[in-house]
Amino acid sequence: MIADPIAPDMAQVDAVIRTRLSSDVALIDQISHYIIGAGGKRIRPRLVLLFAGALGFQGPERFELAAIVEFIHTATLLHDDVVDESSLRRGRQTANALFGNAASVLVGDFLYSRAFQMMVSINRMRVLEVLADATNVIAEGEVLQLMNMHDPDLAVDDYLRVIRYKTAKLFEASARLGAVISGASHDIEEACADYGRSLGTAFQLVDDLLDYQGETQELGKNVGDDLREGKPTLPLLVAMERGTTQQRALIRHAIEHGEVQRLAEIVTIVRDTGALELTRDAARSEADKARQCLHRLPPSTYREALLELCVRSVDRSF
Numbered sequence: 001m002i003a004d005p006i007a008p009d010m011a012q013v014d015a016v017i018r019t020r021l022s023s024d025v026a027l028i029d030q031i032s033h034y035i036i037g038a039g040g041k042r043i044r045p046r047l048v049l050l051f052a053g054a055l056g057f058q059g060p061e062r063f064e065l066a067a068i069v070e071f072i073h074t075a076t077l078l079h080d081d082v083v084d085e086s087s088l089r090r091g092r093q094t095a096n097a098l099f100g101n102a103a104s105v106l107v108g109d110f111l112y113s114r115a116f117q118m119m120v121s122i123n124r125m126r127v128l129e130v131l132a133d134a135t136n137v138i139a140e141g142e143v144l145q146l147m148n149m150h151d152p153d154l155a156v157d158d159y160l161r162v163i164r165y166k167t168a169k170l171f172e173a174s175a176r177l178g179a180v181i182s183g184a185s186h187d188i189e190e191a192c193a194d195y196g197r198s199l200g201t202a203f204q205l206v207d208d209l210l211d212y213q214g215e216t217q218e219l220g221k222n223v224g225d226d227l228r229e230g231k232p233t234l235p236l237l238v239a240m241e242r243g244t245t246q247q248r249a250l251i252r253h254a255i256e257h258g259e260v261q262r263l264a265e266i267v268t269i270v271r272d273t274g275a276l277e278l279t280r281d282a283a284r285s286e287a288d289k290a291r292q293c294l295h296r297l298p299p300s301t302y303r304e305a306l307l308e309l310c311v312r313s314v315d316r317s318f
Contacts, residue, residue: 051178
């Protein structure tokens with residue numbers, strides 16, 4: 001593993017996050033600090049900083065932008081956990097499990113609105129445009145996913161569309177922002193955005209396969225959550241396509257009813273049909289696309305870190 005070229009920058013981002021989370025409303029402070037304090041990989045703010053560094057930009061705006069994308073991401077987590085009725089995230093109780101659904105939704109709204117206050121303070125119309133577009137597409141993705149729940153006949157292309165809207169769009173925006181604040185050319189900006197989109201897609205594909213491969217303690221969430229929520233993810237879609245008539249019927253029933261009583265059997269089917277390997281291969285293909293985009297950047301420790309991120313996003317187990 002190469003040395004992290006942005007470790008000091010991430011400390012600066014954390015300082016911005018702590019400052020910008022401040023509110024006179026005690027419950028907002030409490031929930032915001034709880035969810036941000038849970039940690040996480042902070043990949044989206046890292047993308048802002050790594051692309052800014054790779055393109056030679058060292059202005060303080062990069063810290064604010066990195067914090068903004070983390071706030072937007074955190075707001076989506078708060079809302080998602082309410083919609084999905086999740087009880088565990090990053091190995092801890094979700095905010096909605098601890099503080100209730102209403103408080104979680106409203107604090108998510110606070111984080112969104114705080115992010116837009118911060119965008120305005122940067123005073124760059126292009127930054128506003130990128131982030132306004134991203135938040136709108138993410139919302140569309142969340143509604144699309146809701147429409148697809150409990151649908152075992154979902155087409156793979158429609159599943160991938162949800163990933164690109166709901167997850168990959170903020171990765172794309174984060175990478176693009178690093179280029180925007182650096183004053184990069186249109187072609188370079190698009191290459192950075194393409195990297196983010198492909199990396200985000202790979203990341204979500206791996207998340208989806210880990211729901212049938214990992215352990216709750218490692219994942220920091222309950223294994224089988226996707227099935228309980230009726231999410232027809234790629235491992236299930238592939239397993240249905242490749243499985244026997246009986247196996248297909250079992251998975252269809254589980255998706256339609258969000259049933260996890262026979263989860264162990266379904267996990268065995270998913271593994272035996274090679275659905276996990278195919279999903280991992282699809283993620284690796286997306287990571288390879290992301291890697292190709294980096295040829296447009298000059299050699300640097302930042303570019304090396306972005307290359308390593310492609311590998312780590314696919315070969316992780318949690």
